Amino acid sequence: MFDVAIIGGGPGGATCAAVCAASGSRVLLLERGRFPREKACGDCLNPLAWRVLDKLGVSEAILFSQHTKLEGVRFVGLDGGSVRVPLPKSGRPELGITRGRLDAILLQNARDKGAEIHEETTLTSITRHASHWQLDSDGGSFSTRELVAADGRNSTVARLLGLLPSLLPGERIGLQTHFSAPKELEADIELHFLREGYAGLAPVGGGEANLCLVSRAKDLKSIKASAMQKYNLPENQSWRSITPLSRAPLLAAQESLWLVGDAARVVEPFTGEGIAYAIRSGALCAEALLARRPDRYLLAHNALYKGRLWVNQLARAACLFPALGTAFVRLGQLFPPALGLLTRKVVGNEPQ
């Protein structure tokens, strides 16, 4: 019987596992993939994550591994007009770092702290008993008192328990790939508003760039063809895909069931905050779980997103209506502090 079982070894699950295991709890983590593995993600680590990464003791390892310290964000409108917003020079940096590298460091840290980690193990069914959960997977059955869903936006835990909302019609799809960084990219993130959706380009260290494309299914072929031509990508370039991009949030805690990261709430990828939210919610969940206080986690989880969601909603609107995004770019050209303020709200450091 485990004290805590965590499904998913991404940033949310690995953080939760490390904090619970460090306190002496018997922790099981099931992960479908084998690390290091890449993911459909923009690979930008928001500075909001640093405080928890410091507490976990992994900041040095992250800064030691290959990455790019990001210096600015260039917004490009439909007409090709652009504006560059420098990222704050003081405080901790925003990093471009592949999920292969970042997630492997976090999962190894959980293992080092004493969590029992089963990779290449997929959760397939859940039975709730009066005092515990029974979990079945393709790697065996396990029992646990507390269950944490850290298995991402399409959470198997939420689906098996009938909690996952159905997909909205016309929901968007994200495509992602790595390729040799164009010379002119330097250390900036580029965000392009496009007729079909948007594209994000960021250097991730070692001369590589991450390219993400987001559009509705009907426009996917066209947005991909334009990107392949623009960046001179071969026909056999391999792409990862992910959907949905938006989804209704779920209750983050109820009795012995806890949800962290994307499993609980998905934010618009454009602002590059999802990894930091996953890491921070993983830590908050672990602290409340160890104190057996779901109410405390619910409050802390709401507070984590509160005050920032409006920027996310604004970003979503700008992405869904690229003409609005282009208007923001023009406003930024005429009055740079406006876009600068919004950008710093998203990637600003918090007091350490």
Ligand SMILES: Cc1cc2nc3c(=O)[nH]c(=O)nc-3n(C[C@H](O)[C@H](O)[C@H](O)COP(=O)(O)OP(=O)(O)OC[C@H]3O[C@@H](n4cnc5c(N)ncnc54)[C@H](O)[C@@H]3O)c2cc1C
């Ligand atoms: C196109 C796009 C671009 C993005 N760009 C950025 C960005 O630049 N910066 C940023 O901060 N955020 C970005 N995000 C968001 C970010 O990717 C997520 O918020 C983040 O990965 C959430 O972490 P998590 O730990 O909650 O879940 P995930 O990282 O999704 O991890 C979930 C884990 O659970 C495992 N799993 C799933 N099902 C099972 C199962 N049944 N059994 C066992 N294991 C299972 C998976 O293999 C996976 O490893 C982007 C998202 C998209 C879609």
